Amino acid sequence: MSVPAPVPHLKRSLRRFDIMAIGIAAVISFDVIGQIAAGGGQAVTWIGVIVVAFLLPYALIFAETGAAFPQEGGPYVWVEVAFGRLPAALTTMFYWVTNPVWLGGSLVFLAAQAWDGFVFPLGTGTVADYAFKLVFIWIAILTAVISLRRGKWITTAGAGAKVLALAFFTATAVAYGLQHGFRGLEAAGFAPTAAGFLALVPVLLFAFVGFEAPNAAGDEMLDPRRDVPVAIAVSASVATCCYLLPVLAILSAAPAGRVTGVGGFMEAARLVFGIYGSWRGPLLSCVAVLFALSLLTQGSAWMIVADRMQAMAAADGGFFTRALGAFHPRLGTPVRMNLLSGVTATLFMAASMNLAHGDASAIFGVVLTVAITTLLLSYIAVIPALLALRLRHPAVPRPYHVPFGTRGFTVAALLVYAWILLGCWVALFPGTLERLVGFHYDFRATWGVSRLTFEAFTLGTVAVLLAIAAAGYLVQRWRAPSADSRTP
Structure with a gap:
């Protein structure tokens, strides 16, 4: 077995607490809490199902690997x-690009809406609106540029702000x-339905993937063999509570039909904070600031880990030029890849502003779906790779083992893979399974845009990313056909 060459200039600074904080900052997502709550009472039921049938086996196989x-x-x-450089390059492209797309899409739009409604008016499509979004994106990027031993405290602060805001709410x-x-809650309707399941499954899977992300900084962890399994277990447990309890709280307070994906959390906060009387406005402003800070540090946490993955792909000869894989000798961060992420997020933000003529709700739903799609597609190769590593390299020391050995690992991996395939299909082609089982599905009423616009944006994004990833790999093969950066 050979692996890509180790990166020079890296310093081990991530302790167990840091790994957990990065996982919490990256995975717990305010932008999907409202989207989940919009599914009504059955969203709580399906959270329980997903936690048991998906999150548990998912955490087990990633903890071991x-x-x-x-x-x-x-x-x-x-x-x-497991499979070679080309599949790894394609997979990493989807994993990486999810984050500038997400940062320049739903995260920045949600932060801007909260700031506009509760802190300072920005308007829509104004100079102030564009300025806020540009500052938001580039602060997140600069947070990833600074050294990890300093940047980790920013993501830790974001994780704390997120948990604090959710607990207070x-x-x-x-x-x-x-x-x-x-x-x-009395009118929420917790009975599960097939239609509700199909509507919620992509966003729920998106909400509960990513606990392996800190492993992108594996050579910067002090004791990954001991700390990774514990960090995944703790961060997954915290994430479950941070999704389940706020969704129940939103459903208990907000009237039926009032919860929307783009404004669910803050609109519910506006309602329940009425108990504070004259303190309502200042407290809402404080929560909105925490809300925006949490979204910003969530974006930066993903930039920290995903940019390292893509930089390793470039350094290994899988993405255009090895120069993109260079780590700064003093900072120990992939600065060029960080800047590329910032440019990508900025371009995607500008494109999203023109989608649906500025309809914030339509923009939010479609852009979030693009991020869901690209991230879930990356797991189509990652999950089989975990199983291949388990079967082909049994001699590698494994400080933690999935219960029941290889059989337990195989069953868990196949179960997770089935969920991923279902989530990918529903995200890419919404409404198709509903019609297959006889449910009426009004596409424009659901998404705010036509199917043609939706598919052009989602499938077009996937096609462009595949083309870019393949081109990046081929360019490297053409420029240095005999180069090999791996070490035994």
Whole structure:
């Protein structure tokens, strides 16, 4: 077995707490909480199903693999060792680009809407609106550029702000319910339906993937073999609570039909914070600032890990030029890849501003779906790679083992893979399975845009990314056909 060459200039600074904080900052997502709550009471039911049938086996297989293969680059290395450089390059492209697309799409739009509504008016499509979004994107990028031993504290602060905001909101919603009654829960309807399941499955899977992301900085961890399994277990447990409790709180307070994906969390906060009387406005402003900070540090956490993956792909000869894989000798970060992510996020933000003529709700839904699609597609190769590593390299020391050995690992991997395939199909072709089982599906009423616009944006993005990834790999093969950066 050979792996990509180790990166010079890296310093080990990530302790167990840091790994957990990066996982929490990256995975717990405010932009999907409202989207999940919009599914009504059955969203809570399906969260429970996903946690047991998807998150648990997912955490098990990534905990074992992350501890056994802790090299810098994480999932890129796993796929490269299992299947070769081309599949790894294609996979990493989808994994990486999800994050500038997400940062320049739903994260920045949600932050701008919260700032506009609760802190300072920005308007839509104004100079102030564009300025806010540009500053938001580039602060997230610069956070990833600085050295990890300093940048980790920014993502840790973001994780703390996120948990604090969610805990304060949930406690306030409980107080509101005690004062006014939990009428929302009585009418929520927790009985699961097939239509509700198909609508929620992509966003729920998106909400619960990514706990392996800190492994992209594997060579910067102090003791990954011991810390990775524990960090995944703790961050996955925290994420479950941080999705389940706020969704229940939103449903208990917000009237039926009032919850929307783009404004669900802050609109519910506006309602329940009424119990604070004259303090309502200042407290809402404080929560909105925490909300925006959490979104910003979520974007920067993903930039920290995903840019390292893509930089390793470039350094290994899988993406245009090895220069993009260079790590700064003093900072120890892939600065050129960070800047490329910033440019990509900025371009995607500008394109999203023109989608649906500025309809924020339509923009949010479609752009979030693009991010969901690209991230889930990356796991189509990652999950089989984990199983291949388990079967082909049994001699590699594994500090943590999935229960029941190879059989348990295989069953868990196949179960996770089935969920990923279902999520990819529903995200790429919404409404097709509903019609197959006889449900009516009004596409424009659901998405705010026509199917042609939606598919052009989603499938077009996927096609362009495949073309760019393939071109990057071929250019490197043409420029240096005999180069090989791997070491035994």
